[in-house]
Amino acid sequence: MTTRYPFALIKEKLAARRGEALDFAIGRHRIGLPEAIDSWIRANAVLAMKPAGQAEIEEFTEAATDLLRREYGADIAADRILPTPGGRAAMSAFVASVLEPGDGVLVTEPGYPSFARLATHRHANVHEVVLDPEHGFAPDLGSAFDRDAAPLRVIALNYPNNPTGATLLPETIKLLRRVTSIGTIVFNDATYGPLVYDHQPTSLLSENMSGDSQIELVELHSFSKLFPIGPMAVSFLAGSEATIRSVSNYSEFAWSPLSSLQLQATTLCLRDSARLQELRELFPIQLQQLRQTLIDIGFEPYPSPAGIYSICPAPAHIGGKVVTNAAQAAGHLMDDFDLAVVPWDTPRHSYLRFSSLYQPEDLERLAGLRERLQIA
Numbered sequence: 001m002t003t004r005y006p007f008a009l010i011k012e013k014l015a016a017r018r019g020e021a022l023d024f025a026i027g028r029h030r031i032g033l034p035e036a037i038d039s040w041i042r043a044n045a046v047l048a049m050k051p052a053g054q055a056e057i058e059e060f061t062e063a064a065t066d067l068l069r070r071e072y073g074a075d076i077a078a079d080r081i082l083p084t085p086g087g088r089a090a091m092s093a094f095v096a097s098v099l100e101p102g103d104g105v106l107v108t109e110p111g112y113p114s115f116a117r118l119a120t121h122r123h124a125n126v127h128e129v130v131l132d133p134e135h136g137f138a139p140d141l142g143s144a145f146d147r148d149a150a151p152l153r154v155i156a157l158n159y160p161n162n163p164t165g166a167t168l169l170p171e172t173i174k175l176l177r178r179v180t181s182i183g184t185i186v187f188n189d190a191t192y193g194p195l196v197y198d199h200q201p202t203s204l205l206s207e208n209m210s211g212d213s214q215i216e217l218v219e220l221h222s223f224s225k226l227f228p229i230g231p232m233a234v235s236f237l238a239g240s241e242a243t244i245r246s247v248s249n250y251s252e253f254a255w256s257p258l259s260s261l262q263l264q265a266t267t268l269c270l271r272d273s274a275r276l277q278e279l280r281e282l283f284p285i286q287l288q289q290l291r292q293t294l295i296d297i298g299f300e301p302y303p304s305p306a307g308i309y310s311i312c313p314a315p316a317h318i319g320g321k322v323v324t325n326a327a328q329a330a331g332h333l334m335d336d337f338d339l340a341v342v343p344w345d346t347p348r349h350s351y352l353r354f355s356s357l358y359q360p361e362d363l364e365r366l367a368g369l370r371e372r373l374q375i376a
Helices: 006-016 035-043 045-049 054-072 087-098 114-121 141-146 170-179 241-254 260-270 273-296 326-337 360-367
Strands: 081-084 104-109 125-132 152-157 185-189 216-221 235-239 309-313 342-345 350-355
Touching: 006 342, 035 045, 035 260, 045 260, 054 081, 054 216, 054 235, 054 260, 054 273, 081 087, 081 241, 087 114, 087 185, 087 216, 087 235, 087 241, 104 114, 114 125, 114 152, 141 170, 216 241, 235 241, 273 309, 273 360, 326 342, 326 350
Parallel strands: 104 125, 104 152, 152 185, 185 216
Antiparallel strands: 081 235, 216 235, 309 350, 342 350
8 A cells, every 4th residue: 555644745745835724624722741740750860761661561451451450441451452552553463463365454544544555565455344424423233244355354443433423332232243354353442432422431352342252352541642642652452462462462562661750641641530631521522622613614524422522524526616525625725725634535525624722712713714624
């Protein structure tokens, strides 16, 4: 796969405009670290030069098990948790450890694009299952498993979903139990896991999700959006003992040891339950204000029950011009209106994603585009 990472391209376009463009793609409102964690990092910066020791790894995995139990009701042993240097590194190690060329992989569309790209580079056979907006963006797994194809090695989910904000539905879990074969791993990218607004956060690893089935489950938990500590961000994989051991063995030669500062700072983040509650109160307000502004200027946003984004169907006309897909719409918005959004084109639908990481003045500027945009 030779195409560039789409978010890198958007960042390049934003940089070329030297801050003049209205950024609703990545967003420019940075949620600061809790003061206590920020102060601790500044006071202990020298630990960035020291590799983490076994005691720090054990403290991290203990904090991760506590978070899974506290937030999701999932009881996972410490030896089934592996700290990783960020979410994409975790996906890369998982893909390299479990996939062979020709293996079948199922991904959702829309969904965070990295997993499909990594699997493609591994020469896996990647199949897309479209999320249906008429059914709460649930994947049509029934039709996916009706196809005449080799058994799937990995089913890669992304819930809470980026960009739709959809959460895992009980019907999806029931269908997974019914159609998944032994030897298939269900992987869930739960980067936005705690940010669920209309019910308790759920995890594939919790007892009511995993049940007594033979399905092997692996889940990614990442915290760069919740605790922005930049390149020090640490994520973790949690899942079956065998798979976590395989990924751990791969990591021994795939990346350098994590620093003491990385692990200790992230351990502090994992234990900060007050911060998660604070964000669960903040983002619904940000999303509702964004959603209302989008409605006022002519877009038709879907509800956002989780995550930090609002998505809309790509309009047919912008500023008097006909647009036929999301990529064309996003390009027109950037080129003619200095408005950056993320396009998402699927075989059946086209969407534009707006970030809720905006400043108040950004929302005012967006509202001021109403007459010029002429959305239809």
